Amino acid sequence: MGFFDRVSTIFKSNVNAALDKAEDPEKMLNQITTEMQEQLVKVKQQVAAAIANEKQLQKDYEQEQGQAEQWEQKATLALQKDNEELARQALSRRNEHASTASGYKEQWEKQKQAVEMLKENLRTLERKIEEARRKKDLLISRQKRAKAQKAIHETMAGMKDNSAFASFDRMEAKVSDIEARADAAAEMAELEHDTLEDEFAALEKDGSVDDDLAALKAKMSAGASSASSSG
Helix, strand or coil: CHHHHHHHHHHHCCHHHHHHHCCCHHHHHHHHHHHHHHHHHHHHHHHHHHHHHHHHHHHHHHHHHHHHHHHHHHHHHHHHCCCHHHHHHHHHHHHHHHHHHHHHHHHHHHHHHHHHHHHHHHHHHHHHHHHHHHHHHHHHHHHHHHHHHHHHHHHHHHCCCCHHHHHHHHHHHHHHHHHHHHHHHHHHHHHHHHHHHHHHHHHHHHHHHHHHHHHHHHHHHHHHHHHHHHC
């Protein structure tokens, strides 16, 4: 029963308090369940040894009881042969074996009760270890989730000064300025293009008027010549 007492302390201890002190809860939980499994193996060995002892006591009892019955048969045979002295000796041997058999039977019955108790405790221990495994998996999942949440909160806390977002704002303003400069340059280029076109148009317009003036002069000169000839 010593192993059961030692194993039970694992379940009675405050696991959560132990986890608070643990540097790595997952590692500690795995270690605890490994130790539980090792204790379970030892307990099974003890139970197996107890069962073997029970079987041996049963065998010894049945053997002594069989010897007692055989000597009683011999005593009966001696009486049938009218040999009371031999029958008396046979009964004496029978009583010796019967007494030994009684002792074995008492020990056997006690061992049977102990074995049944050990078996029940073993089944309870196996259920508790299985429960511990499930709890271990749950605690590890909780730990990982807590770590993830902590990392997110720490990241968010590190961004509370808005330095990263302020950088985005500065970059946005810079890009807007570059865009404005690009638009201004395009507009200036368009203005320069329009001025040049206007100058050429003006030149073409001036040339057309000069041509018209020359043509008019030529017409007037031709008209004057015709008038002189007619007079």
